[in-house]
Amino acid sequence: xxxxxxxxxxxxxxxxxxxxxxxxxxxxxxxxxxxxxxxxxxxxxxxxxxxxxxxxxxxxxxxxxxxxxxxxxxxxxxxxxxxxxxxxxxxxxxxxxxxxxxxxxxxxxxxxxxxxxxxxxxxxxxxxxxxxxxxxxxxxxxxxxxxxxxxxxxxxxxxxxxxxxxxxxxxxxxxxxxxxxxxxxxxxxxxxxxxxxxxxxxxxxxxxxxxxxxxxxxxxxxxxxxxxxxxxxxxxxxxxxxxxxxxxxxxxxxxxxxxxxxxxxxxxxxxxxxxxxxxxxxxxxxxxxxxxxxxxxxxxxxxxxxxxxxxxxxxxxxxxxxxxxxxxxxxxxxxxxx
Ligand code: TK8
Numbered sequence: 644x645x646x647x648x649x650x651x652x653x654x655x656x657x658x659x660x661x662x663x664x665x666x667x668x669x670x671x672x673x674x675x676x677x678x679x680x681x682x683x684x685x686x687x688x689x690x691x692x693x694x695x696x697x698x699x700x701x702x703x704x705x706x707x708x709x710x711x712x713x714x715x716x717x718x719x720x721x722x723x724x725x726x727x728x729x730x731x732x733x734x735x736x737x738x739x740x741x742x743x744x745x746x747x748x749x750x751x752x753x754x755x756x757x758x759x760x761x762x763x764x765x766x767x768x769x770x771x772x773x774x775x776x777x778x779x780x781x782x783x784x785x786x787x788x789x790x791x792x793x794x795x796x797x798x799x800x801x802x803x804x805x806x807x808x809x810x811x812x813x814x815x816x817x818x819x820x821x822x823x824x825x826x827x828x829x830x831x832x833x834x835x836x837x838x839x840x841x842x843x844x845x846x847x848x849x850x851x852x853x854x855x856x857x858x859x860x861x862x863x864x865x866x867x868x869x870x871x872x873x874x875x876x877x878x879x880x881x882x883x884x885x886x887x888x889x890x891x892x893x894x895x896x897x898x899x900x901x902x903x904x905x906x907x908x909x910x911x912x913x914x915x916x917x918x919x920x921x922x923x924x925x926x927x928x929x930x931x932x933x934x935x936x937x938x939x940x941x942x943x944x945x946x947x948x949x950x951x952x953x954x955x956x957x958x959x960x961x962x963x964x965x966x967x968x969x970x971x972x973x974x975x976x977x978x979x980x981x
Pocket of ligand 1 (some may be wrong): 836
C-alpha cells in the first residue's frame with residue numbers, strides 16, 4: 644500500500660494534469676504564456692510591434708502573462724498559424740486579411756483593388772464600426788480579432804521586365820496570397836497568377852518558379868527580395884491590413900482585467916506598428932533602387948486602365964464577400980472623406 648501511495652503522489656505532483664488545455668497556456672504558478680508567431684522577419688515593423696505588445700502585456704500583468712515571440716514563419720505561414728490558434732497550440736498571430744478570408748469571407752472586402760485612397764481613410768474605416776463589425780465575425784471561428792495593424796499598399800516586383808502599363812502583366816507568373824479575389828484580379832490584368840504561402844515565396848522567386856510577387860516596399864526591402872527581383876512599380880493596387888488575432892479559447896480563459904490589458908495592448912502596439920510601417924514604406928523605395936532595382940512609375944492613365952479591367956471581378960465577388968459588408972465599407976469610405 645505504501646508503494647501505491649507513493650505512485651499516486653508522484654502522479655499528482657508532476658503537473659501534467661490532463662486539464663481542458665488551459666494548462667498548455669498557464670503553468671502551475673498561474674502564469675499564462677502567449678505563444679505569438681508572425682511571417683515577416685525580425686527587422687520588419689510587424690515584429691517591432693509584436694515586441695511592443697509583449698512589453699506592455701508583461702508590464703501591465705506584472706508578469707502574470709508572458710509573451711513568447713517568433714518571426715520569419717518559424718511557427719508556420721499565415722493560414723497554418725491561424726489554424727493553430729483555432730486548435731489551441733498557439734495563442735497569437737497577425738496575418739494579412741487576404742488569407743483570413745478563407746476563414747471569414749467578409750475580409751475579402753479589403754482585397755478589392757484600389758479600395759482605399761490613402762492610409763487616413765483606411766484607419767478610419769478599419770478602426771470604425773464597420774471594421775470592428777467584421778472583426779466580430781471571427782468569433783464563430785474560435786478566433787478573436789483584437790486590432791487592425793498595417794501591412795500597407797502593395798506594389799508589384801518581377802525579374803523579367805518593367806511594368807509600366809497593364810500590357811506588361813501579360814503572361815507574367817505572379818505569386819499571389821492564398822485568396823481567390825487576388826487570383827482572379829491578376830488574371831483579369833493578364834498575368835498568370837499562382838497562390839502561395841509567404842514562407843515559400845523567396846525560394847520560388849530564387850528558382851524562377853514565379854517571375855514576381857506583390858507586397859509593400861518595407862517587405863520587399865526588409866525580406867531582401869531585391870536579391871531575386873529586378874523591377875518594381877508603384878502599382879499600389881491594394882491596401883493590405885494585418886489583423887492581430889488571438890485564440891478565443893485562450894482569450895475567454897483570461898480574467899476581465901487581463902482581457903482589457905491584451906485588447907488595449909494590441910491596439911496601442913498597432914498604432915506604433917502603423918507609424919513605423921509608414922516611415923519604412925516612405926524610405927525603402929530609394930533603398931530598393933540603391934540595391935539595384937529598376938523603378939517604373941505607373942501613370943494615372945495606366946492605373947485607370949487597370950481599375951477598369953478588374954471591375955468585373957469586383958462585381959462578381961460582391962455576393963461571395965457579402966453585399967451588406969461591401970456596401971457598408973464603400974459607404975464608410977465615402978463618409979471618411981467628408
Ligand atoms: C506575412 C504575410 C505577408 C503578406 C503576403 O506573414 O503573404 O504576401 O503580405 O505580409 O502576411
